[in-house]
Amino acid sequence: MQDTEDALLTLSYLGIDNVLVLRGDAAKNETSFEPEPGGHKYAIELLKQVMDLNHGIYLEEELKGTSSTKFCAGVAGYPEKHFEAPNMQTDLTNLKNKVDAGAEYIVTQMFFDNKKFFEFEKQCRAAGITVPIIPGLKPITSKKQLSIIPRTFYVDIPTDLSNEILNCKDDTCVEQAGTEWLLAQSKELKASGVPVLHYYTLGKPHVVCNVVKQL
Amino acid sequence: MVTYSKCFNIYLRYVAIMLSFARSNNKRMKVIDHIKQAKDTLISFEILPPLKGKGISAIYNHLDPLMEFKPSYINVTYHRSEHIFKKKADGNFEKVVVRKRPGTEAICEPVQC
Numbered sequence: 001m002q003d004t005e006d007a008l009l010t011l012s013y014l015g016i017d018n019v020l021v022l023r024g025d026a027a028k029n030e031t032s033f034e035p036e037p038g039g040h041k042y043a044i045e046l047l048k049q050v051m052d053l054n055h056g057i058y059l060e061e062e063l064k065g066t067s068s069t070k071f072c073a074g075v076a077g078y079p080e081k082h083f084e085a086p087n088m089q090t091d092l093t094n095l096k097n098k099v100d101a102g103a104e105y106i107v108t109q110m111f112f113d114n115k116k117f118f119e120f121e122k123q124c125r126a127a128g129i130t131v132p133i134i135p136g137l138k139p140i141t142s143k144k145q146l147s148i149i150p151r152t153f154y155v156d157i158p159t160d161l162s163n164e165i166l167n168c169k170d171d172t173c174v175e176q177a178g179t180e181w182l183l184a185q186s187k188e189l190k191a192s193g194v195p196v197l198h199y200y201t202l203g204k205p206h207v208v209c210n211v212v213k214q215l
Numbered sequence: 216m217v218t219y220s221k222c223f224n225i226y227l228r229y230v231a232i233m234l235s236f237a238r239s240n241n242k243r244m245k246v247i248d249h250i251k252q253a254k255d256t257l258i259s260f261e262i263l264p265p266l267k268g269k270g271i272s273a274i275y276n277h278l279d280p281l282m283e284f285k286p287s288y289i290n291v292t293y294h295r296s297e298h299i300f301k302k303k304a305d306g307n308f309e310k311v312v313v314r315k316r317p318g319t320e321a322i323c324e325p326v327q328c
Binding site: 010011014015016017018020024025027028029070072074104105132134189190193194195196197198199200201202203205206208209212213215 | 257290
């Protein structure tokens, strides 16, 4: 916790006022996430620490009110449910708790089926979550991703997209299909009035460029 | 979420913060203010710090084509350290801690400019 506090102060000194607060994955060779001794188990605990600092509440009580940070915090939302959540309703309650704890916007896990995003958005609003919800988008550029993405991120790839990619003879064709899909997703989301299109560019900037160019 | 972002070494290996920074005429701005003031759909990107050994130019090469679209903010992911087991000459294994993509906060500085 002390390390976190110091790190947050470092960020504030660097002029960084925006943080996206995530728990993080399990270590590569561990099957489930284990916090450091005394560490946060959930993103909301980290979020509360960030909000405390925004209110001038430090780990050392004597420092209370001396100065405060001005972080704007975002949190993660899962249109297809966080893989460790027992059900969608519980996951939405957890998300609502994060927003109530001070998160100002939500960025979603990647998804490839806009219907899942729209449904999620509806469920969030019904649960009383009113902050902006930003869709997270990622291009598919290789056949391997058809199994890697579901395994890593616990999201489905729609049949139309997977069929198209499986029918491709080479990488250029896969990239073309992935780009077109992402463009169609982006256009529909934009038309629906989402505040931001957030791209997980991760090593494929040209694909994302081609999409954004055509928006 | 796609990345398991940062924080700060020892303890925060297990927690994550992704640093986003917003830019507007070089003024510090919050993501939420960008959204509130937007007249159209905004664009944002997420980047990873370069793999150790690639150097900072890897980030510039990655970002150059994207900057044309004037992203409202860019997220820089944080990557926890991992431990791996390396086989030694005597056949035993040695536990080694590695961080493949260090430098999250530092990346924000040049990219903000």
